[in-house]
Amino acid sequence: MSMTTTTKTNEIAILVTGATGTVGSEVVKQLTSPSSSLSSGSRVRAAVHSKDKADKLRSENKEVEFFHMDYNKPETIVDSLNGIDKLFLLTLPTPNMSEIASRLIKEAKKNDVKHIVKLSVLDADAEPGILIGRMHRQEEKIIEESGIPYTFLRAGAFMQNFINFFGQTIRTQNAIYIPAGDGKVSFVDVRDIATVASKILLTKNNDSKDKQQYEYKKFNITGNEALSYSQAAEILSNALGRRLSYVNVTEDDARKAMKKMQMDEWLIDALMELYSVIRSGYASQTTTVIEQIIGRKPISLDQFARDHASFFG
């Protein structure tokens, strides 16, 4: 069923890319939740990739239209933005990231998309910055050059990394192994990022005050406080009722472990660069953007841990 034919005059039609992932699935959930005051007046199309994850999202979201998209197959991007007003753009840092973004932005332009909300990284425009930041900045520039109104959500490190990246060793060894030294990080819960994104995506095109607040803006989005990984381990320990430790491994050991996990060499280098930035204290800035946009304090790491206690076992 085409969204062009089903969208009512006042509805905002939104395409969410990366819709089955950590952030995208939360954006879809918040845009469509019947209990959410955010959801009224929106219609969501979810760009899905692998079949198993798409099936899971489909079973949880009856209201959503699904669109199969593989960033590496340009033909699957064509028509994804037919009848769409707003795009939530989530791409992964890969060597062809800007090529993928260009294709999507071209489609957005062709379909007269009114606003792009792009998930980016904290300080994406830092000079010289780090590889992952530069990749996001390149994508941001493609959006800027397109002339389409945008909002860049430049997020700090996700609290959900404690599940996605460190979850296994937390569950099996009560430990987090990374070369982050004592550097502090302003962890942010992706649920807050999704609430910010949803609020912006649901701003009506005729609401000039909100448009002014969000269009052509770049927001650094962080949690309320910067914590070292040993402080984070302490908070998780208290919330989960058992002792977790942070092990400040050497870069060499981290590299070996990543190689063993068959990660690409360029990604290992990019992560090492990121950890060196963290060790130097450059990931510790906090902002009040979440509170300014959604009117409440960000979710704390303690709350995050309690909400996911069953995952951590």
Ligand SMILES: NC(=O)c1ccc[n+]([C@@H]2O[C@H](COP(=O)([O-])OP(=O)(O)OC[C@H]3O[C@@H](n4cnc5c(N)ncnc54)[C@H](OP(=O)(O)O)[C@@H]3O)[C@@H](O)[C@H]2O)c1
């Ligand atoms: N982790 C952090 O601390 C952090 C902080 C700031 C910003 N970021 C940024 O956040 C983004 C990652 O978001 P996330 O954590 O939500 O990612 P994620 O959980 O890994 O989800 C990625 C999504 O993209 C989809 N996808 C993967 N390959 C695809 C392809 N070839 N074509 C189309 N879709 C594809 C995945 O679907 P399948 O699973 O079905 O393949 C999934 O829906 C990155 O841009 C990263 O730089 C991360």
